[in-house]
Amino acid sequence: MMGWLRWLIPLSAVPILVLLAYGFRLNPREVPSPLVGRPAAPFTLRDFSGEPFSLGAQRGKVVVVNFWASWCYPACYEEAPVLERGWRAWRDRGVVVVGVDIQDTAEKAQKFIADFGLTFPNAPDVAGKVSIEYGVYGVPETFFIDRRGRIRAKHVGAVTEDVFRTWVEQLLAEPA
Numbered sequence: 001m002m003g004w005l006r007w008l009i010p011l012s013a014v015p016i017l018v019l020l021a022y023g024f025r026l027n028p029r030e031v032p033s034p035l036v037g038r039p040a041a042p043f044t045l046r047d048f049s050g051e052p053f054s055l056g057a058q059r060g061k062v063v064v065v066n067f068w069a070s071w072c073y074p075a076c077y078e079e080a081p082v083l084e085r086g087w088r089a090w091r092d093r094g095v096v097v098v099g100v101d102i103q104d105t106a107e108k109a110q111k112f113i114a115d116f117g118l119t120f121p122n123a124p125d126v127a128g129k130v131s132i133e134y135g136v137y138g139v140p141e142t143f144f145i146d147r148r149g150r151i152r153a154k155h156v157g158a159v160t161e162d163v164f165r166t167w168v169e170q171l172l173a174e175p176a
Contacts (some may be wrong), residue, residue, distance in 0.1 A: 004045065014027060017104055019044075027108060033135065033151075033154040034135075035134065035135060035143075035151045035154065036151050036152065036153060036154055037151065037152070038150065038151055039150055039151075040055060040063075040065070040143065040145045040150065040151050041055075041130075041133040041134060042054075042055050043054045043055050043129075043130045043133065044056075045100065045123035045124070045125065045130065046123060047121045047122055047123040048106070048110055048113065048122055048124065049128050050111065051121070052121070053098055053121045053123055055098075055145075056149075056150075057146070058096050058145075059148075060089060060094070060147050060151055060176055061094045061095065061096050061142070061147060062090075062094060062095045062096070062145065062146060062147060062171040062172055063095075063096045063097075063098065063144075063145040064083070064086070064087075064095065064096070064097045064098070064142060064143070064144055064164070064166055064167075064168070065100060065134070065142065065143045065145065066079070066083055066098070066099050066100065066142045066159065067099075067100045067102055067125075067134070067136045067139050067141045067142070068080075068099055068100070068101060068102075068112075068139050068140045069101060069103055069104045069109070069141060070093065070100055070101075070104050070105075070108040070109050070111065070112035070138045071103075071104065071108070072139040072140060074084065074129055074158075075139070075157055076112075076139060076140050076158070077116075077139050078117040078158040079140055079142075079159045079160075080112070080118060080157040081116060082158070082159055082160060082161055082164055082165070083097055083099070083118070083120065083159060083175075084116060084117065084118050084119065084120065085161070086159075086161075086164040086165070086168065087119065087120040088119070090168050090172075091120075093172060094147075094172070095168055095172070096120075096121075097112075097120040097121075098120065098121045098122070098123070099120065099121070099122035099123070100122075100123060100124075100125050100130055100131065101122060101123065101124045101125065102123065102124075102125045102128060102131045102136065102139060103128070103139075106124060109122070109124060110124055119123060135155040138156070140156075140157065140159070141154065141155070142154070142155045142157050142159050143155075143162075144167040144168070146170060146171045147171070147174070147176040148176070152170075152171060153167050154169070155167075
């Protein structure tokens with residue numbers, strides 16, 4: 001009987017170790033979202049220069065919707081140059097990048113845009129309606145939308161060059 005109990009404690013740790021091993025294999029940036037595969041919620045916002053931006057008007061293009069804030073450091077600061085380079089590199093191929101600034105002041109957001117020389121549309125989500133529609137619970141979060149207007153991926157955390165290129169190229173390779 002005592003021999004059997006001696007193995008009970010080490011054996012009880014096996015399921016916990018298996019669970020931990022499984023968890024460490026997952027990418028924490030890939031957060032399941034019920035929105036992936038569904039039509040992107042339409043929205044229209046006025047960018048910081050006062051021009052309207054309508055997601056519906058982008059149909060037929062690959063759209064990258066990035067939720068950010070100037071207080072989001074360091075992740076939003078890391079990804080801002082990546083998004084700008086991606087926008088400049090792929091815009092002539094039908095890719096649109098739009099930044100949606102949430103829970104921020106206009107002054108700080110505009111300084112952020114100027115500091116990084118962002119030329120893609122950026123608009124404040126003053127009422128928070130768009131971020132609620134997309135289920136955003138933190139910044140940065142980025143949604144990749146295909147040409148048919150469906151959300152194909154959600155990325156949590158700073159977008160890297162590899163993430164941007166992979167999703168944009170995949171969506172551009174698909175028929176419109």
